[in-house]
Amino acid sequence: MDPLRQLNKLIFILEKKGWITQTPAFIYDYQKDYPQFQVLEDHAEIIQKECKELLNIKDNIPDLDGLAGTKTKGGVQAIKWKSFMFKSGGFIEENCRLCPETADLLRGVPRIKQAFFSILDPEQYIKPHYGYYKGFLRYHLGVIIPNNNEDKNCRIRINADCETFNCEDKSEIEKGESYYWKNGKGIMFNDVYLHDAANESKEIRVVLFIDVVRKFHWSIDWFNKLFLFIAYKTKYVKQIAENAKVKTAK
Numbered sequence: 001m002d003p004l005r006q007l008n009k010l011i012f013i014l015e016k017k018g019w020i021t022q023t024p025a026f027i028y029d030y031q032k033d034y035p036q037f038q039v040l041e042d043h044a045e046i047i048q049k050e051c052k053e054l055l056n057i058k059d060n061i062p063d064l065d066g067l068a069g070t071k072t073k074g075g076v077q078a079i080k081w082k083s084f085m086f087k088s089g090g091f092i093e094e095n096c097r098l099c100p101e102t103a104d105l106l107r108g109v110p111r112i113k114q115a116f117f118s119i120l121d122p123e124q125y126i127k128p129h130y131g132y133y134k135g136f137l138r139y140h141l142g143v144i145i146p147n148n149n150e151d152k153n154c155r156i157r158i159n160a161d162c163e164t165f166n167c168e169d170k171s172e173i174e175k176g177e178s179y180y181w182k183n184g185k186g187i188m189f190n191d192v193y194l195h196d197a198a199n200e201s202k203e204i205r206v207v208l209f210i211d212v213v214r215k216f217h218w219s220i221d222w223f224n225k226l227f228l229f230i231a232y233k234t235k236y237v238k239q240i241a242e243n244a245k246v247k248t249a250k
Contacts, residue, residue: 004133007227008192011134012163020216023190025160025177027137030188033215036109037186040141040208043105044184050099051117051143051206054084058204060247061119067243080121083209085244087115089232094245102208113228114211116244117143120199128170130163131191135224136211138191142181144206146199149180153201156181162194170194181207188212 015022031038040047054061064081085092086099086106096103106115113136120126131138145154159176161167173196179187189195199205216224231237 008134008164014220020220023137023160025158025189025193026179027188027190030137030139030186034111034137034139034188034212037139037141037188039108040105041184041186043101044141044143047102047105047141047208048143048183050102054099054117055119055144055204055206057246057248058082058119062244062246064118067240079124079126081124081126082119082121083244084117084119084246085115085241086117087112088241088244089113089237090241092241092244098246098248106210109210109212111213111215112210113213113232114209116209118207118209120197120205122199122202122204124199126197128173128194128196130194134190134192135214135228136191137188137214139186139188139208139210139212140181141186141208141210142183143208144204145181145183146201146203146205148183151201152180154181154199154205155179156189156195156197158189158193158195160190160193163192167194181205 011020014020061082061084064083067083067085084095084099086096086103091103091107106112140156142149147153149155155178157173157176157178159167159172161175162172173194176194176196179189181187213225213228215221
């Protein structure tokens with residue numbers, strides 16, 4: 001029995017019964033429940049400045065497909081996609097020293113379990129796929145968005161009617177809703193829904209990618225936090241943090 005799958009099923013059932021609020025494709029009013037993310041948007045220029053400096057050593061930043069061995073080899077991640085990891089359970093101090101102001105901002109935001117710069121090369125497409133756990137919500141902050149997306153070349157698309165439990169046909173992504181990143185603007189979504197993403201521009205696209213512990217009623221919230229605490233103590237997750245260290249970090 002896969003405990004993660006069983007937990008996802010439980011949350012899915014509770015959503016259908018109305019005991020947990022079901023999320024839309026994109027959560028535009030996320031600051032109602034997660035107001036602390038405003039601090040990232042207020043300091044977006046600082047984050048962008050550090051990210052641009054970091055890209056001078058882009059070749060030393062790990063590829064996403066190398067972070068977790070066979071878990072990230074091939075499939076949706078067999079593309080030119082890099083990850084500069086700030087936090088995976090705990091902060092990766094060697095990396096944080098390369099972008100200290102961004103790291104300090106992240107330390108002030110509660111409930112973050114994972115945070116990294118998602119660096120997608122030009123003309124790349126991330127195939128339709130599902131996330132792995134309904135106890136998270138995902139936040140993206142536009143950091144380096146080519147032409148500020150005036151030409152709508154950089155987007156993420158979600159079909160909120162499709163989850164692993166009820167939809168095996170990934171072509172259903174064509175019915176999804178699209179969001180176009182903007183520099184300094186945030187968006188939140190539930191990545192368990194079927195989604196894809198693209199950078200159709202001629203330049204690098206960077207977003208600050210954050211997994212935040214989803215807020216539930218206290219009777220469920222404590223269990224979700226406990227499960228994630230245990231999960232992030234596993235050898236598998238610790239290996240991701242080790243693999244994420246930038247070679248030149250000191």
